[in-house]
Amino acid sequence: MSAQWIDGKKISGEIREEIKQEVARLKERGIRPGLAVVLVGDDPASQVYVRNKARTCEELGFYSEVHRLPAETSQAELLELVARLNGQDNVHGILVQLPLPKHIEEKAVIDAIAVEKDVDGFHPVSVGNMVIGDDALLPCTPAGVIELLKRSGLSAAGKHAVVIGRSNIVGKPVSLLLQREHATVTMCHSRTPNLPELARQADIIVAAVGVPKLVKADWVKPGAVVIDVGVNRLPDGKLCGDVDFDEVAKVAGWITPVPGGVGPMTITMLMKNTLKAALAKADQA
Ligand code: NAP
Numbered sequence: 001m002s003a004q005w006i007d008g009k010k011i012s013g014e015i016r017e018e019i020k021q022e023v024a025r026l027k028e029r030g031i032r033p034g035l036a037v038v039l040v041g042d043d044p045a046s047q048v049y050v051r052n053k054a055r056t057c058e059e060l061g062f063y064s065e066v067h068r069l070p071a072e073t074s075q076a077e078l079l080e081l082v083a084r085l086n087g088q089d090n091v092h093g094i095l096v097q098l099p100l101p102k103h104i105e106e107k108a109v110i111d112a113i114a115v116e117k118d119v120d121g122f123h124p125v126s127v128g129n130m131v132i133g134d135d136a137l138l139p140c141t142p143a144g145v146i147e148l149l150k151r152s153g154l155s156a157a158g159k160h161a162v163v164i165g166r167s168n169i170v171g172k173p174v175s176l177l178l179q180r181e182h183a184t185v186t187m188c189h190s191r192t193p194n195l196p197e198l199a200r201q202a203d204i205i206v207a208a209v210g211v212p213k214l215v216k217a218d219w220v221k222p223g224a225v226v227i228d229v230g231v232n233r234l235p236d237g238k239l240c241g242d243v244d245f246d247e248v249a250k251v252a253g254w255i256t257p258v259p260g261g262v263g264p265m266t267i268t269m270l271m272k273n274t275l276k277a278a279l280a281k282a283d284q285a
Pocket of ligand 1: 188
């Protein structure tokens with residue numbers, strides 16, 4: 001038996017259609033969701049991410065502005081720009097592309113973004129609201145994982161989820177969101193001694209590690225759902241996830257491919273957050 005693929009491209013496309021419809025409705029009220037993206041320096045991967053975000057804004061009818069700042073920009077200059085964007089009415093979401101150059105303290109910049117415009121969901125207040133279950137702009141990749149499950153008809157309620165990885169941007173928030181969906185969650189990391197054994201007990205495995213093909217077929221319970229967040233570049237230039245896809249697909253019930261699984265969801269959830277921020281502001285007015 002072979003696992004069913006969870007098609008992130010298709011699901012992401014469906015959500016984008018829904019967003020477009022909502023944008024059209026907002027247009028009638030004279031509102032256009034707006035996203036400001038800030039890039040400091042010339043990291044090639046970041047440049048690609050920023051370009052894709054701007055392109056997606058255009059595709060969905062959002063207003064967007066991209067601020068490309070030189071690598072030597074000071075922290076004070078960056079904070080000044082963030083303060084300006086915080087006060088700008090046509091900008092509902094602010095994304096400062098990470099990583100920042102070493103002389104800039106990332107935390108100071110994230111903390112400076114107005115919580116209601118924190119579409120990355122990294123501000124400590126957004127994180128706190130997520131932890132206590134209040135309304136919050138959720139971090140995009142973890143929110144994308146939950147959306148993939150829901151839209152594939154895979155309920156997490158009462159299931160045992162094993163999350164491998166505990167980073168602030170993926171592992172920790174995805175664990176919290178799965179718990180919110182009523183899963184029983186085991187969080188694993190590099191010091192977890194019996195990882196294969198724990199993984200074998202899972203109904204849902206989420207791998208967010210950054211180690212190519214770490215999760216093997218004999219780590220997976222037959223029929224389990226396997227969500228692969230990992231994006232790793234192999235020596236031959238090909239992309240692969242944290243899951244040994246070809247082998248695991250023979251055992252799992254459902255699996256996300258890399259590329260084409262979690263990846264396409266991240267920008268889509270960013271757009272959804274920006275739309276949500278715009279709607280919240282419109283409802284306040
Ligand atoms: P990260 O900050 O490096 O965190 C990796 C986590 O994996 C850490 O908690 C680490 O444990 C754990 N880990 C490392 N080696 C391990 C091992 N051998 N066994 C068990 N746990 C291990 O990475 P991240 O930012 O969360 O990203 C994880 C992966 O997701 C990367 O491949 C990244 O490229 C990808 N990613 C994809 C998207 C997307 O949009 N698709 C978005 C973000 C990230 P310790 O805490 O003990 O060090």
